[in-house]
Amino acid sequence: MVKSKTTITFYGGVNEIGGNKILIQDRETKVLFDFGLSYAAKKRFYSPPFLSPRSEKSLQELGILPKIKGAYKFDEEPCAIDAVFISHAHMDHSAYLSFIKREIPVYCGETTKIILQALSEIRRADLEFNVEGIEFQTFRTGNKIRVGNIEVEPVHVDHSVPGAYGFIIHTSNGGIVYTGDFRRHGAKHEMTEDFVKKAEKAEPEAVITEATNMTGAHVSSEDEVKGKLNEIVGQANGIVLADFASTDVDRLNSFYSAAKSHERCLAVSLKQAYLMEALQEDKHLTIPRLSDDSILVFRKSKRVRDKWENALIEKYPDKVKSASEVSKQQCKTVLAL
Ligand SMILES: [Zn+2]
Incomplete structure (x- = not known):
């Protein structure tokens, strides 16, 4: 009997940074791993906020969104994808979930679900960041999830967003390891080592990984960053401006501790x-509360506010400060932009 092949198709993430969309097919079972926005492809045609995509069809016509039969909520085809697994909440791995048919189950970690739902609420009007209607199924390290002929074992890794996972994928033709994004110099590097050990033990036939920095460049650990921040904030007389990704909880904690x-x-x-408010739900995360004495919320002046902004301002009236209020206490502030 001829054994049927397991195939791996890359719809994004090759010769570019992020935009990962990987289809693994084992006989009739089709599972997607990550479904991210391809920044490079998008940049060729759009420059948000001035020029943003208006319709899913235009994204597909321009080749930004790949043609995958039975995957999208806007196509008429019957559903042909059995599941989507998301490794972590960075947009280049998850944002195009926006277009996935809502009957396809989406598996991810608890933290990823919280972040994607919160960002989707913030960007409600945005075509590309909408997870409304998705039934997320959450997993933890140690779970094994069977989808048809494929079994997926998620294992935590450390990355610049909390709740990141790599996958050990068991198919009828052997194991495939998909690393997702990971780091070995971060605050929880032992999680990446756990993944490496388990991946090695699985003796995979193939490893899928993305490398953006293969040089010998020195990378600072989060502790080193924390030390430098402490020094800089300690020497500053005026306001200190901070710039970091809103989902980078480790960096947020480092700035919080330097400020405090x-x-x-x-x-x-x-x-x-x-x-931060949404992530309080995640009991495995350490993240400062908005009620903390060392936390303030800065509101830019804006004519019309979204519902979520008004709700936050109403809930923490003493915490939310305008530019002129922050200006009056700038020597006592680290302002995250
Ligand atoms: Zn990432």
């Missing part, structure tokens, strides 16, 4: 505050 040690407040944006 020098009797300053960390003033975060409304978006950051909304995400």
Whole structure:
């Protein structure tokens, strides 16, 4: 008997940074691993916020969204994908979930679900960041999820967003390891080592990984970053401006601790505050509360506010500060932009 082949098709993430969309097919079972936005392809045609995509069809016509039969909620085809697994909440791995048919189960970690739902609420009007209607199924390390002929074992890894996973994928033709994004110099590097050990033990036939920095460049650990921040904040007389990704909880904690040690407040944006509030639900994360004495929320002046912004302002009236209020206490503030 001729054994049927397991195939791996890359719809994104090759010769580019991110945009991962990997289809693994084992006989009639089809599972997608990550479904991210391809920044490089999008940049060729759009420049948000001035020029943003208006319709799913235009994204497909321009080749930004690949043609995958039976995958999208806007196509008439019957559903032909059995599941989608998301490794982590970065947009280049997850944003195009927006277009996935809502009857396809989407598996991810609990933290990823919280982040994607919060960001989707913030970007409600945005065509590309909408997870409304998706029935997320969450997993943890140690779970084994069977989808038809494929069994998926998620294992935690450390990355610049909490709740990241790599996958050990068991097919009828052997194991495939998909690393997702990971780092070995981060605050929880032992999680990546757990994944490496389990991946090695699985003796996979193939490993799928993405490398953006294969040089010998020195990478600072989060502890080193924390030390440098402490020094800089300690030496500053005026306001300290901070810039980091809103989903990078380790970096948020480093700035918070540097601000606190020098009797300053960390003033975060409304978006950051909304995400921090949502992530309180995740009992495995350490993240400062908005009620903390060393946290303030900075609101930019804006004529019309979204519902989520108003709700936050109403809930924390003493915490939310305008530009002129922050300006009056700038020597006591680290302002995250
Ligand atoms: Zn990432």
